[in-house]
Amino acid sequence: MTSTTELLPETRRALLHRVATGQVEGRTPSLVGAVMRDGAPVWVRGRGLVDGQVPDGDTQYRIGSLTKTFVAVLVMRLRDEGLLDLGDPLGEHLPGTGVGGVTVLHLLSHTSGLASETPGPWWERTPGELRPQIGDLLGDDPVRHPAGRRFHYSNPGYALLGALVERLRGDSWHEVLRREVLEPLGMRRTTPSPRAPHARGWAVHPWADAVLAEEVQQTGRMAPAGELWSTAEDLCRWAAFLLEGDERVLAAGTLAEMREPATCQAEDAGRYAYGLGLESFRAGGRLLYGHGGSMPGFLASLRVCLDAGLAGIVLANATSGPAAGAIAADLIEIVDEREPRIPEPWAPLPDVEHDLLALTGLWHWGTTSYGLRLTGEGGLELTPLSAGGSGRGSRFRARGDGTWIGLDNYYTGEVLRVVRAADGTVSHLDLGSFVLTREPYHPADVVPGGVDPQGWHGQPR
Template sequence: MLPTTARALTHRLAVEQSHYRVPSLLAAVVRAGKPAWWDARGRVDGSAPTTDTQYRIGSITKTMVGVLVLRLRDEGKLDLSDPLDRHVPGAAMGNRTIAQLLSHTAGVRAESPGDWWERTEGGDWAELNTELEGAATVLPAGRRYHYSNVGYAALGELVARLRGRDWYDAVRAEVLAPLGMDRTTPAPVAPHATGWAVHPWADVTLPEPAHDHGAMGAAGQLWSTADDLARWAIFLGGDTDPVLSKDTWEEMRQPATVVDDETWTDGHGLGVQLRRHNGRELIGHGGAMPGFIATVWADPADNTGVLFLSNTTYGGIRGQLDLGMLDLLAEHEPVLPEEWLPATAFDPSLLALTGAWYWGTASIALHLRADGNLELKALAHGGRTSRFRPESADTWIGLDGYYAGERLRIVRTPNGSADHLELVSYIFTREPYPPTAPIPGGVDPAGWHTR
């Protein structure tokens, strides 16, 4: 990080901590797969916090539980369309699907019944499920986004049932340990910050309690450090080995629902929050528990991540430090585009497929990438862009965009040359509406007309 960039980030951090009276505030940036900057203001037990100081991360916990659920899906132990009670019989929201629970579209109530769960000791799943009977859902399934801590308690129980161990033990073994996140724990381990409430009209503080929330723990139990969250930001940015396949990560960050209208800025994927900000498409999550606020965001396109940890109760930070840091990075030290290099090898038969194709009169181009994948790019008339990976001879699978998961098939003539492409129900040809192509509805044998 350039000194001028580091200074701008430190100033932004200092303004946030001072103006909003945060007992301690630590922020960090990761770039190109490694930590690039960090700084802190305030005190923890009389000293400045370090990147090894634990803070509570609240709902960032949900992203790790979400990864476990997707691992179970990849192993064939569940389907995202399964109703919860297929795996957790008798669940009060058992008719809602796993995908709906992951994306907060299940219509499940936001909080558990009874006392404020974030400030009380929690019971086990049986107790929580009994409390939820007849009161688990507040909206029809699949209709709209409705954030639900209770839904993630249910996912925590799902993980426990299918793994035969507590949700945290499964997360630790399958997610945290492989990524080297050894300081992410369900209870604080020194050195750690104390959570504080700051009086709204006086410069005095009040300690907040921290409990084991039992079945509700999967919604926000964990504590972590800047070092560990930096590794999590790198994971969210796409460096998912050995925990998750790249295809599943891509699926995870596709919008399952959006919070606002079609020009959305906030949405939710499978276990992660999504945000559009100044041309960036971010993946991450915020977290808040009494006495703590934290956030982690990654920009996969920029290979950049930002995070902060603080020990102040809700409302103590309002300056959008995380997005402000991203804006400073874009202004002071924008990432250089990846250097273009030609392919080291290629298949000549694929080279023959490149160039212009037509869906009706809409022109598209087929591009052979250096990584061996194909890419459809819209030309003069605009349209859909998608990348495709090879599945078998002359069959390719869509990786993103409108055609994600769909098959692109190359149909050849008897002499082996490419005649046309089939994609979903569409026929792509080398010329607009050639009369010999198998275009549904046929082509007028008189061909193109003049007026």
């Protein structure tokens, strides 16, 4: 995977400085940072040593819970194929778990209420053979909260999703992943077990510059929660996929659904949320998506910024220390601030439907003013014009039947339609039953409840 855009020398030096200070301050034996822009890596550098060599974009590291993003994509493929619905109880497809009432959506969004970890021993540090059966992942009392009520991160929940993939595909989850996702995307260095060149995991003494080797365990049925190994270059490919989608794997619309926040912890509201296998973060005024990961001896982070077309990736071989997520976000910020994305040239639409053009302009919901403008491919955008920008704006996509579907904010999923009078002229807009008129409370307008026949006047009396 080669770079298509050369960054400026000052930008490259700032990136190197951030990765170098992250490796030193985090006291990690090695660290690799990468930046992906518009589908390709534009910068990859390693610091420290792996087997006596400076690591590069082809050096494997264990990526921990970044694995969950891959499992979630496999589940959404099953949904898009009609093999399951997100509202299906788990027991409908995977019987015998003891928690068959939780839904696929609950598991994807960490709202199942299941325990964060398996019953002892510590699954990340013990052989997977200790849990040969699905029931061994949960124990006798796995429920911590009512399903659907709150965000509660659950590693066993994603192990159940991996088992669900195996049940419906009739093959191991990692073989399904290789066949359906990794091969189409060219991610040949993302594997369930390490392949040279790869980093070894280390623990760093908290009070001395000494290290201790961390053992690598194959986690068996818990593997879908954090087993994979990958490289910075492969994760650039994954970031490019998360940014744009790939019809061979998953449509862009489904990825947008996965990014949409499903839940968050109350104390993190506005700063962190969890969608369907993807985390979202607020950092430096930017909205970032991705996931973090950790396993004994390793830390990983992938952050994607849709608006900037950028991704930051960090891989390190220390149990704790380097702030992988913060470094990844900083890599995005460095490039975006120094070399902001050049917008595509503006050009007029190739064709304009005059009936649509006639809908544009000023509309009113009561006394709240809105501007309606025509966007590409027959889309519409409703923007509040009142003082202070109060009002509910939204973008709408044409549905092909003369109506439009809301894409964001309050009107997401709501239908906008044009209501015409008997003579064919436009009477008003109906937005989820709300009426928008050309004039505020004009007696001739169709306003639910009618309009005061006195009309507008001065001092209320």
